[in-house]
Amino acid sequence: MELLIFYPLAGFCVVLALGVVFNNSPVGSALSLIGMMLGLAGIFVLQQAHFIAILQVIIYAGAIMVLFMFVIMLLNLKKGDDMGWVARDKNLLLSVLTGVLAIGILYKISDILFSAKIDTPATLPDSFGTVANIGETLFTDFVLPFEVASILLLAAMVGAVVLAKNKLD
Amino acid sequence: MLEETVPLSHYLMLSATLFVIGIVGVLIRRNVIVVFMSIEIMLNAVNISLISFDHYMNLSSGQIFSFMVMCVAAAEVSVGLAIIIALHRNKPTVNLDEFNLLKW
Numbered sequence: 001m002e003l004l005i006f007y008p009l010a011g012f013c014v015v016l017a018l019g020v021v022f023n024n025s026p027v028g029s030a031l032s033l034i035g036m037m038l039g040l041a042g043i044f045v046l047q048q049a050h051f052i053a054i055l056q057v058i059i060y061a062g063a064i065m066v067l068f069m070f071v072i073m074l075l076n077l078k079k080g081d082d083m084g085w086v087a088r089d090k091n092l093l094l095s096v097l098t099g100v101l102a103i104g105i106l107y108k109i110s111d112i113l114f115s116a117k118i119d120t121p122a123t124l125p126d127s128f129g130t131v132a133n134i135g136e137t138l139f140t141d142f143v144l145p146f147e148v149a150s151i152l153l154l155a156a157m158v159g160a161v162v163l164a165k166n167k168l169d
Numbered sequence: 170m171l172e173e174t175v176p177l178s179h180y181l182m183l184s185a186t187l188f189v190i191g192i193v194g195v196l197i198r199r200n201v202i203v204v205f206m207s208i209e210i211m212l213n214a215v216n217i218s219l220i221s222f223d224h225y226m227n228l229s230s231g232q233i234f235s236f237m238v239m240c241v242a243a244a245e246v247s248v249g250l251a252i253i254i255a256l257h258r259n260k261p262t263v264n265l266d267e268f269n270l271l272k273w
Binding site: 002003006010013014017018020021023026029030033036037040043044046047048049051052055056059060063064067068071072074075077094097098101102105106108109112113123124125128129133134137138141142145149152153155156157159160161163164166 | 174175178179180181182183185186187188189190191192193194196197198200202203205206207209210213216217220221223224227229230232233235236237239240241242243244245246247248250251252253254255257258263
């Protein structure tokens with residue numbers, strides 16, 4: 001039953017990810033990326049990681065993609081700005097590199113697929129992936145990384161303001 | 170007859186596929202914004218792996234890790250887009266090949 005939900009969702013995500021890479025207009029890419037994030041949120045729900053799924057929708061599909069759309073509109077990007085990559089210099093090197101990467105990783109995938117002894121899942125308690133469970137781990141074992149993350153976000157906020165300011169005085 | 174649950178290998182395959190798509194995007198596209206979006210695809214692919222291992226071993230540290238990945242992604246996007254705006258102000262283009270000041 002889960003497989004019947006998994007395959008369409010996974011196919012949806014892969015197709016939209018390809019849409020991000022091979023779309024002519026940046027706005028189309030951004031919209032495909034939003035769709036992919038929502039599909040991934042569905043996959044996280046399938047894995048019973050509800051809290052992460054909600055965060056995926058709020059942070060990625062909400063906040064980050066709004067930022068992307070905002071910058072695309074601000075820079076006034078036209079359709080087909082950069083499709084010169086087809087006839088680019090040194091494109092051969094990039095094609096070979098991409099091919100090697102893709103083949104290597106596909107080989108690794110088939111390795112995983114045909115030798116998998118890890119497919120039997122642990123029995124999950126009802127509390128798996130809930131806010132209470134994640135919060136307990138976050139505020140006991142991972143309290144220091146949590147605080148460091150808050151400092152990182154503060155630094156990023158200050159950095160973004162300083163970088164995007166018109167004149168440094 | 171279909172199995173009850175999705176095998177771990179399927180999640181790992183999805184993750185690897187999305188990661189390859191992200192790498193291909195970084196390598197072949199020259200639009201700064203699209204390259205940036207491809208990096209986001211790669212971060213998401215890693216999140217799938219983390220959470221599926223979590224799901225199969227009944228841990229919660231993987232979910233904390235993907236939470237941290239989201240924090241770093243948010244910070245990276247805000248600073249990166251600010252850099253793109255500053256670059257665009259200096260040189261009105263988004264083509265990465267034209268930014269070659271630091272190339273030797």
